[in-house]
Amino acid sequence: xxxxxxxxxxxxxxxxxxxxxxxxxxxxxxxxxxxxxxxxxxxxxxxxxxxxxxxxxxxxxxxxxxxxxxxxxxxxxxxxxxxxxxxxxxxxxxxxxxxxxxxxxxxxxxxxxxxxxxxxxxxxxxxxxxxxxxxxxxxxxxxxxxxxxxxxxxxxxxxxxxxxx
Ligand SMILES: [Zn+2]
Numbered sequence: 001x002x003x004x005x006x007x008x009x010x011x012x013x014x015x016x017x018x019x020x021x022x023x024x025x026x027x028x029x030x031x032x033x034x035x036x037x038x039x040x041x042x043x044x045x046x047x048x049x050x051x052x053x054x055x056x057x058x059x060x061x062x063x064x065x066x067x068x069x070x071x072x073x074x075x076x077x078x079x080x081x082x083x084x085x086x087x088x089x090x091x092x093x094x095x096x097x098x099x100x101x102x103x104x105x106x107x108x109x110x111x112x113x114x115x116x117x118x119x120x121x122x123x124x125x126x127x128x129x130x131x132x133x134x135x136x137x138x139x140x141x142x143x144x145x146x147x148x149x150x151x152x153x154x155x156x157x158x159x160x161x162x163x164x165x
Contacts, residue, residue, distance in 0.1 A: 009059050009140075012114045012116055019115035019116070022056065022063045022110070022111070022113075023053075023054055023109075023113065024053050024108075027103070027104050028103050029047070029048050030098050032045055032096060032099070033096070035092040037095070041084070043078050045077050050071065052069065057112060061135055061139075112136055121136045122136070123150055124153070147162075149162070
């Protein structure tokens with residue numbers, strides 16, 4: 001950076017807004033095992049939850065989240081089940097066992113929107129796999145070197161010759 005003390009802000013070419021909104025929508029999957037004591041059955045399946053959070057992107061390329069992600073739609077898939085004997089019930093004292101949720105990065109949707117005119121702003125990340133800071137391509141300090149595109153913009157970066165070999 002030329003001058004470390006200078007704050008380089010994004011300014012929208014269309015509406016002049018300096019504020020950028022970040023929208024992060026993702027799905028998590030939790031494997032579970034559930035016991036139906038009455039019918040002596042054990043169900044194995046997955047609980048798929050939809051999450052959404054909103055934040056603001058700072059000049060430091062970091063996000064300040066306005067809210068904690070809240071689960072939205074919940075979907076349950078039963079993959080398998082088996083019968084148990086009444087004498088085995090003691091082994092299933094804990095009725096429902098849920099594993100740690102895993103975020104599905106393939107279906108994750110991240111958007112950067114201009115706060116003023118709500119248009120989609122193309123962006124990349126400073127690290128692979130959506131890691132590190134978020135860099136809108138319209139930021140005055142944007143440089144495609146050492147940046148990874150948000151997957152949705154991969155083709156656009158390819159056309160511009162920005163993809164790293
Ligand atoms: Zn704008």
